[in-house]
Amino acid sequence: MEWFNILKARLRALFRRESVLRDIEEELRVHVEMETETNIKRGMPPDEARSDALKSFGNPVRNTELGYDVRGGGWLEGLWQDLRYGVRMLVKSPGFTLIAVLTLALGIGANAAIFSFVNAVLLKPLPYPDPERIVSVGEKHPRGFSNPISTLNFLDWERQNRCFQFLSAITPDTVTLTGSDSPEQLNVHRVSASYFKALGVEATLGRTFAASENEVGADLEVVLSNRIWQSRFGGDPKVIGRKITLDAKSYTIIGVLPANSTFDRTWAVMWLPLTFTPANMTRNVHWFFAIARLEPGVTLKQARDQMDTIGARIAAMYPDSNKGWGVAVDPYIDHVVQPELRRELWALLAAVGAVLLIGCANVANLTLARGTDREHEIAIRSALGARRLRLIRQLLTESIFLGILGAMAGLALGNALMRGMKLWAQPDMLPPEANVRMDYGVLLFTTVIGILTGILFGLAPALSGTRPDLARSLKEHGRTTAGLTPHRMRTALVVAEVALSFILLAGAGLLIRSFNRLASLNPGVDTTNVLAMHLPMPPTEFTNSATLTNYLREVTQKVRSVPGVRDVAITDGPPMKGFANGAPFLIEGREYLPYPQRPVSGFKVVGPSYFDTVGMRLLKGRSLDESDGAGAAPVTVINETMAKRHFKGEDPIGKRILIRQLVFGKPGRGPEIPWQVVGVVSDEKVGGKFISLTEDIPVVYVTFYQNPGTANSLVVRAAMNPLLLSGSIEQAIWKVNKNQAVANIETLEEIKSQAVAPARLRTALLAIFAGVALLLAAGGIYGVVSHSVSQRAHEMAIRLALGAAPGDLLKLVIGKTMLIVLVGLALGAGAALALTRVLASLLYDTSPTDRVTFVGMPLLLLLVALMASYLPARRATKIDPMIALRCE
């Protein structure tokens, strides 16, 4: 409590300085008067009495000060004084202050922006209650990775587990909303009734699903996200109970989810109950995911052990479908934040950290330069009795104040940068749980960085600027040879800047090479003038396969007749969007493998004109055609990867591949069909959400006549910019069916661009940061050389007067600078070689020690450094020796 009283007293003294001083003065005056009285009583004459009393008391001013020192503001007032003095000095040199604040704002702002992402994605816990108790659950493939889940397995898990408080299935789906002008396709999630309870989320309006709503019949209810409630339903509070038509069925709206939550940022806009129909009841079709909340008191390890047991039990009972398969239970956050994203964000933060350090070095250099100009002032203050500590404290206060100014400007800059990045990034690059914004965490981080930065760039100049041997500088005012210590410090700073810039440039260079290779990757299809669009079809719209195939044929023909259309085909998915179905297969005549252990290929259902429309080449045999109809022998065309991997050294034509039939209208699988290989086509890149664009996947293609399904898209090759035809294509489709929703209209160029968008974003960001670093380093070199030249003007003048050629002076100055730069390069190269390993997983077809980068970047740096030192060095040659020698 004592310190509290002391603090109170000091604060009082700080803010009511005058009254405290008067108080003390009065008290001392009274004391002197009383002493005077006593003296008079002792017999001294009045004047002598008073002067004697005063003398014995000592210097009144000093006493008052002493008194105030004890009672008064003390160090708090000293701080205030330092601050006011520092601000005055900064205002006196506006050039320095402006450049320093801008440099710091740049570095701190970039850090604030990146940190807001790091904070939202990596540091904050998931926005659910007790988020560490939420897990993702999946089937464990024999090769160890997590796989989507089949219905019967899931139901067994539900019945047998004791470790999950809630276990919920979730699967993405699309529904067609009709009832207004044109049918609209909406992204939804179908979820078990316990889904929101597992997450711990409540509706803000209405309610979420009750347990009974997973039964067929009671499942026509839908929960809205706040975003779609505002945009499509006008935020009407009476929306609860309203009916809407989805996929031709009438659904009741029962609730609205919280605003500004995960659910506003995620892919789905509505949530529907997930119901298992009798047709779903298989173990072979893996079509949904699951999350769960651990029962209170159960650890992750216990849950894993229990589910392993259950998985083994199921595998033993149903080896036909489950042999070798298990259950994967992982923390939900690992599912939400992919390791690659984690690595990227930390790498970006390190990069902007390096940029800030370079900026600090520049400001430190500027401060050092300013320090030599202030040497005289500091020497005088020192001679007048200012203690070194006090001087250092004052200088540091100035730097920290500068740092905080930089932090404030940086916050504004960083906010703009953060918004820009959010706009640029595609929605699925970030987890929807992450709410990226400038919150208190970011503010605190920025303030702390500002203060630390101030200390960092201010400490060394403060220490060197107040060294004890300043008497010398007093004598030789203006002619100091810049001393040893500040000079060494400046050199070290330049070395550090060059090294750091090199590291960033190396990283950026690698990413740029990698991205170039990725962007020029041959997607296997001709992307010029091709349009793709999705034709959502509710599963109940067609009663049998014949009507479906007729419909698809009619749509194909109608669209083909649109003027400007060169070719059109049905496909179950456009190129580079993954494959809709995977097929475990067995090649006839080969060693028998139990179903669950079979290798999986992509299984693509297309129209016969698909290969021509997208521009894939036929390599062997024949393509699919119209004669491969429903009654004919099932045929398939396989891709090159399939031929190379599974038909090594033999001719695949004529061989038969056994794949269990995907039965139209039922998500289960039917009997095994021997698809006969009739041709081999070149690869198209598969891509999609789960496969890297660069991976080669084996795919088998069949026609929709022989295996129709309700996942259908159109690809259309046009004679000109295909977007111009989208209207007429839609009209053509609506002539066949006016209720056909047409969604996701995009060109293949756009699709390809989206596929490489994450790589593009991080490459661009790192390139920008490296560029800024290079500029800052160049600025630093320029500043240092410039200052050195002006400090050594005297020396230069003498050299010129003694007959040195201007060229020699240039060589002298530039030579010394480049030596320093080379040292920095060497250090930087060493560090870069060690550090770029971290980027290895983000690089495509590029080694972390790529020679072109590690030769090109040093050259770039040397060139920039050369220019940065040449310009100020030239000034040395322009010195008129007579003028310089005369101004002593």
Next chain:
Amino acid sequence: MTRPEADLLQGTLDMLILKALSLGPLHGYGVIQRIRRLSDELLEVEQGSLYPAVYRIEQRGWISSKWGVTETGRRAKFYTLTNAGSKQLKAEEESWDRLALAIAKVRKAF
């Protein structure tokens, strides 16, 4: 910037002031006089060191101050010992006695 001897002196001065005030409220001049009287003129507190010490003790809450009027009708600031102060005085007296005892023992050993 205190020297070690000054520290000892400081602590002693604090104790003397507290003791002086334990006999009743006084103003600063009065404290000096009372200490002089109590020590039979042996201890003369330097006037320059009195007030810093008094302010320090006041900040720690061992004495409290109030402007009042002397017998001669003059306005002066009076200091009173607080409860915390009298406890502190007792503690300091005890530690001073211990110190004196220890020193006496050492002296007798030779």
